[in-house]
Amino acid sequence: MVNYIWIFLILIGIFFSLLTGNFDTINNSILTNGKEGFDIVISILPIIVLWTGIMKIAEDSGLLKKFANFVQPILSRLFPTVPKDNPALGYIASNIAANMMGLGSAATPFGLKAMKELQKINKEKDTASVAMITFLVLNTAGVTIVPTTVLALRIAHNSANPSEIIIPGVIATFCSSLGGLLLDYFIRRRNK
Amino acid sequence: MNLLSKIIIPLFVVIVIFYGFKNKINVYDSFLAGAKEGLSITLNIFPAIIAMVFAINIFLDSHFIYFLLNAFKDILNTLNIPIEIMPMALLRPVSGTASLAIMNDIFIQYGPDSYLGRLASILQGCTDTTIYVLALYFSSIGIKKIRYSLGVGLFADLVGIITAFLLTMLLF
Structure with a gap:
């Protein structure tokens, strides 16, 4: 199911951009996307690590x-x-x-x-x-x-x-x- | 309420650590064990986040959603649904930042105390990034068949959106 959503989002996005002539936007989007995903991971990583640590104390006690x-x-x-x-x-x-x-x-x-x-x-x-x-x-x-x-x-x-x-x-x-x-x-x- | 949400985290930390100390467990070791687990959880969802951000941004940047809304403009007008709010309602299940950005635009253009401003505020609070959360949570434990969860999740969002419309019309 996630598979189909993923395919749907990407194909619709790229085809529609090409149809409407937004070549620059879509190129830019594809190339810089990874950085944004990385930034999200880096911003949530310390929070997750910290809170799973604190919650482990609560679990063990x-x-x-x-x-x-x-x-x-x-x-x-x-x-x-x-x-x-x-x-x-x-x-x-x-x-x-x-x-x-x-x-x-x-x-x-x-x-x-x-x-x-x-x-x-x-x-x-x-x-x-x-x-x-x-x-x-x-x-x-x-x-x-x-x-x-x-x-x-x-x-x-x-x-x-x-x-x-x-x-x-x-x-x-x-x-x-x-x-x-x-x-x-x-x-x-x-x-x- | 504001004060409550400000003291709840420090209070929570104090209670957890004190309770662990009282029950004579090694609080520090427990923290490290949990933090290590958190690290592996995050590493597990890393690929899923990259994948979802990739697809979602391509979709958003294509502005397909505005094209779709233009096609349904007449129907929305006859139903008395303001077209300005629709991109936000449609994007909410996919991206929290995108819907927040649209809400910000609505605040700038119409003000937070306008009909649209209030509607956007309520909408943002009562729905969540369903597709993103499902992809993240399921992929963190390797679930491939998600069954009816997406349908039910989106249905809950729809109920929230409709209630937000009705309440804004009735209350303000």
């Missing part, structure tokens, strides 16, 4: 398990296939909590660790498990309560009331998460 137990009543309903004391639940909860606070860059390491833990209990290693899909739906629905970047930009552009978008934002984010989870639930039930 039992704090993560405690946290997982605390949120377990809610999460085990969403993730019935994950065993109750699995560290994946702790990482999933940490990822969602970080996303809610608008700490996107802190959320990524937790998310990647959660996927790694979910892969350990996945039976078919090349196929996404139902737990992974539910987690990613929750993640990509963008459960954000404090959209830090948006607030910063609104303040920078002299908004009279920068935080007025928080409440409607929370409602919208709630609706999109609920919509995604419901669809996910129905597909899971039909597939059974």
Whole structure:
């Protein structure tokens, strides 16, 4: 699937550029693209390394398990296939909590660790498990309560009331998460 | 809320380290073990990031999306959907920086307190870079068959976009 998206994006992009005569733009884009990807990796690398380090302390000391137990009543309903004391639940909860606070860059390491833990209990290693899909739906629905970047930009552009978008934002984010989870639930039930 | 988001990280670090100390584990060694794992996680996603940025930028730079929107201009007009917001809504699942750049343009042109400015703000917060996140997370653990996840993820974004439209019309 990612394969088709990749092919689609590249072919459409190049053909359309050639059709519209944008030779310079597309040449430039292809040649300088690698640098941008590299910059992204370099900018997230220290954050991921640092936070997986800190979270390892929490895992080894039992704090993560405690946290997982605390949120377990809610999460085990969403993730019935994950065993109750699995560290994946702790990482999933940490990822969602970080996303809610608008700490996107802190959320990524937790998310990647959660996927790694979910892969350990996945039976078919090349196929996404139902737990992974539910987690990613929750993640990509963008459960954000404090959209830090948006607030910063609104303040920078002299908004009279920068935080007025928080409440409607929370409602919208709630609706999109609920919509995604419901669809996910129905597909899971039909597939059974 | 602002203060809360500012103290949450330092507080979190203190709690984690103190709890580890209290339970008599070697905090420093645990950190190093975790950091090493983080390094290999990042190295695993390195190729996927390069690949996705490559494809996404070629797609964005071709301006295909504006061509597409021009073709549907009349339909959007009759549905009362402002065309200025559409590039942002369409690009959001693919690239966070691209949609943020469009939001910035909208703020400059119409102001953050305009209908479009508010709509863009809500939209940016309630959706995520679904395609990018899926590619990144799945490739980090070697998943090839992603099943129905993309459909559900994009559906959630669509629900968010529609809710954002309705709320901006109703509330402001």
